Amino acid sequence: xNHGKSNELIGTSGLSFEDALGCILQRANKTLRGVHSMExxxxxxxxxxxxxxxxxxxxxxxxxMSPPDLLHL
Numbered sequence: 347x348n349h350g351k352s353n354e355l356i357g358t359s360g361l362s363f364e365d366a367l368g369c370i371l372q373r374a375n376k377t378l379r380g381v382h383s384m385e386x387x388x389x390x391x392x393x394x395x396x397x398x399x400x401x402x403x404x405x406x407x408x409x410x411m412s413p414p415d416l417l418h419l
Contacts, residue, residue, distance in 0.1 A: 352385075357402070359401045360398060361401070362401055363403055366401045366403040371407075382410060388404045
């Protein structure tokens with residue numbers, strides 16, 4: 347039987363929404379295995395005084411959970 351879980355994460359970037367999602371995935375891959383999808387919850391752009399953009403994405407990261415016999419304890 348497979349089990350899954352989801353976490354809501356926030357990523358930011360000065361380049362694009364896609365880059366902000368990439369930041370979320372890059373960070374998640376350091377500690378999670380079995381990431382299989384991301385669902386975008388919201389996207390916002392903040393404009394700084396100098397005209398720079400900050401792209402922010404809130405996303406649900408969905409991943410499979412390892413069976414207890416495969417855990418790295």
